[in-house]
Amino acid sequence: MAKNMLYIALVGNPNSGKSSLFNCLTGLNQKVGNFPGVTVDKKTGFTYISDKVITTVIDLPGTYSLYPKQPDEWVSYRVMMGQDGQIQADVLVVVVDASNLKRNLLFASQIIDLKQPVVIALTMADLAKKKGIQIDLAELERELGVPVLSINPRKEKGIVELKKAIEQTASRIYKMPVRDFIPNKELAYQPIEELQALFPKASDYTAIHYLINHEHFNLEDSLQDNIEQIERRHSFNHTKIQASEILQRYNRIKHIMQVAVSEPNPHQQTLFTEKLDNILLDRKWGYVILLGVLFFLFQSIFWLAHYPMDWIEQVFSVLSAWLSTTLPQKWWSDLLINGVVAGLSGIMVFVPQIMILFGLITLLEDTGYMARISFLMDRLMRGVGLNGKSVMPLIGGFACAVPAIMSARTIENKKERLLTILITPLMSCSARLPVYVTLVGLVIPNKSLAGIFNLQGLIMMCLYLLGIVTALVVACVARHLIKFNGKSFFILELPMYRSPRWKNLVQTMINKAKIFVSEAGRIIMLVSLLLWGLSSFGPSKRMAEIEKRYALARQNAALPADSLEVEYKAAKLQNSYAGIFGKAIEPTIKPLGYDWKVGIAILASFAAREVFVGTMATIYSVGDDEEGLRLRDKLRMAKWPNGKPVFTLAAGISLLLFYVFAMQCVSTLAIIHRETQSWKWPIIQFTYMTTIAYLMSLLAYQILK
Known part of the structure; x- marks a missing residue:
């Protein structure tokens, strides 16, 4: 049966529950991109609202009114005004927070007056009830003139009714209100009349917005000139009309609140949320609690992921050993074992940490604590030339610097936005996590302090804190070097505390694991296979000499067969293309404590940091005679020519510091160029981060060795 296609747009104030509704409607059937021409997230998905109708859902950026200021607000505004060439919504679903009804109704009433098909989805009714707020839905619907439904996306309540209302509104069973919410034409009677002569289908309120913002609309020059003349x-x-409109709307909203809403005495007992904020946002204890939360986060990454990681490593070790004894000694079996299997193990072993990290971050966001972190850090941010809005990109940097840098567009002040972009890559992103886990597990003993604190977890937390502290120091220095003027203000609405949506948490963990395996995994596998080739083949003359020399040695039985085979593989690796290149750069990195194999891994990981582990797995597998060993065991056995171990505590700490500070992400440099519209800042960023990485690693190794 052919199905009809509808396009609905979710609009509403920030923190109104819009994203929760989007996730509830679309589930896993969603994707994130950018709106054409702007670096603003566009979340789209699809859902069935009936057996006959499939709907594309667009989650528009949150905004407080129909007078946009920020780039993300302009995106929503253009869609609602029908000026977006890519998105033409059949129905606008306005998500309204029932616990903050008065403020939310301002935006809702503006959208209603555009005379487009509208459905009001009332969220957070449970929070309103806790506040003692009772809403008469039937009366509210009569006053607004559009369908009003109470929903709870977190518990999937009211969703069936919402879908039915969307279908009926799209089918024009629900009619648009004849009367305006306020008498818009009285605001500017003659200009509206003349504008409507140019645009006969424009409502009175739509006409006002054409008069105010026509310069931003895609109109012919003749129409632009006519509007200017009007x-x-x-x-x-503009200013007088807007002020008069807002005042009239709030007067009408006040009447609606009186007839449709019952509110408690404002002097009632302080709510639980406010009591909790008194503790979590305390000037002293707030920071102590924040450090405790971060400490628990990094302890959990080791504690919870320990067993699945060991299991995955064991599976790949057994698989590698089995393939080595089963397959014939051919080049393709070597490719399979030391290229494909080694690369896969470098991907899959870190899936548990990725899932746990994103699961815990989602938990913080879901409960409302993440917004408190922004509020708490505003004072500290201002001390280094930033503001509280910089916190969210920096926190996002723990996941991935690319979307985190894009999210800095919400910072109005140009200087603060640029500073935020320049320091965000110093946050230890999830791509660094596999490197940290491998090296910490290699050089830091797995023991407890005071019987409860895992030493490896403490070191992990210190690495993350080191990135944060360095970012603040860099920002403090850079604010004196970057010359931009302008003041900024930090205004943040703190969401209510809520119980986490476990379904959403699990869904996020699965999605992030899929993204890591599919996107990062592709790069890791590609580099692993490329490195296998570079490590297995070399200049024909060199390789021929090695084959001849060791063939003669086998005939003479100068050494035991096992020892001879190890020397043969080591010689082939050193004379391969990868070996020649590694030896060429070894003098540069040897002062840091690295051999040529580590140098190859560092250079390969400039494509993406997580490639380091796959590269090490491939490099050390190609030159290794022991099949079935775990990567950490192979690294422990790595020796310098003089017989000393490569991965000492000094070398391990040096390498960890290098990855804390170095800019090793081509995608991040590309997005910085896109956001700043210049190659100047990516070059500056790459230079200063690489310089800090080299000097800190050099200092650490020379002191600790």
Whole structure:
């Protein structure tokens, strides 16, 4: 049966529950991109609202009114005004927070007056009930003139009814209100009349917005000129019209609140949320609690992921050993074992940490604590030239610097936005996590302090904190070097505390694991196979000499067969293309404590940091005679020519510090170029981060060795 296609747009104030509704409607059937021409997230998905109708859902950026200021607000505004060439919504679903009804109704009433098909989805009714707020839905629907439904996306309540209302609204069973929410035409009678002569289908309120923002609309030059003439002819005052409109709307909303809403005495007992905020946002204890939360986060990454990691490593070790004894000694079996299997093990072993990290971050966001972190850190941010809005990109940097840098667009002040972009890559992203886990597990003993604190977890936390502290120091220095003027203000609405949505948490963990395996995994596998080739083949003359020399040695039985085979593989690796290149750069990195094999891994990971582990697995597998060993065991056995171990505590700490500070992500440099519209800042960023990485690693190794 052919199905009809509808396009619905979710709009509403920030923290109104819009994203929860989007996730509830679309589930896993969603994707994230950018709106054309702007670096603003576009979340789209699809859902069935009936047997006959499939709907594409667009989650528009949150905004407080129909007067946009930020780039993300302009995106929503253009869609609602029908000025977006890519998105034409059949129905606008306005998500309204029932616990903050008065403020949310301002935006909802503006959208209603655009005379487009609208459905009001009332969320957070449970929080409103806890506040003692009772809403008469039938009366509210009569006053607004559009369908009003109470929903709870977190528990999937009211979703069936919402889908039915969307279908009926799209089918025009629900009619748009004849009367405006306020008498819009009285705001500018003659200009509106003349504008509607140019655009006969425009409502009175739509006409006002054409008069105010027509310069931002995709209109012919002749129409732009006509609108300008209307404005000049009637001395159309944007500011006065807007102020008068807002005042009238709040007067009407006040009436609606009186007839449709029952509110408690404002002097009632302080709510649980406010009591909890008094503790979590305390000037002293708030920071102590925050450090405790971060400490628990990094302890959990080791504690919870320990067993699945060991199991995955064991599986790949057994598989590698079995393939080595089963397959014939051919080049393709070597490719399979030391290229494909080694690369896969470098991907899959870190899936548990990725899932746990993103699961815990989602938990913090879901409960409302993440917004408190921004509020708490505003004072510290201002001390280094940033503001509280910089916190969210920096926290996002723990996951991935690319979307984190894009999210800095919400920072109005140009200097603060640029500073945030320049320091965000110093946050230890999830791509660094596999490197940290491998090296910490290699050089730091797995023991407890005071019987409860895992030493490896403490070191992990210190690495993350080191990135944060360095970012703040860099920002403090850079604010004196970057010359931009302008003041900024930090305004943040703290969401209510909520119980986490476990379904959403699990869904996020699965999605992030899929992204890591599919996107990062592709790069790791590609580099692993490329490195296998570079490590297995070399200049024909060199390889021929090695084959001849060791063939003669086998005939003479100068050494035991096992020892001879180890020397043969080592000689082939050193004379391969990878070996030649590694030896060439070894003098540069040897002062840091690294041999040529580590140098190859560092250079390979400039494509993506997580490639380091796969590269090490491949490099040490190609030159290794012991099949079935875990990567950490192979690294422990690595020796310098003089017989000393490569991965000492000094070398391990040096390498960890290098990965804390170095800019090793081509994608991040590309997105910085896109956001700043210049190659100047990516070059500056790459230079200063690489310089810090080299000097800190050099200092650490020379002191600790």
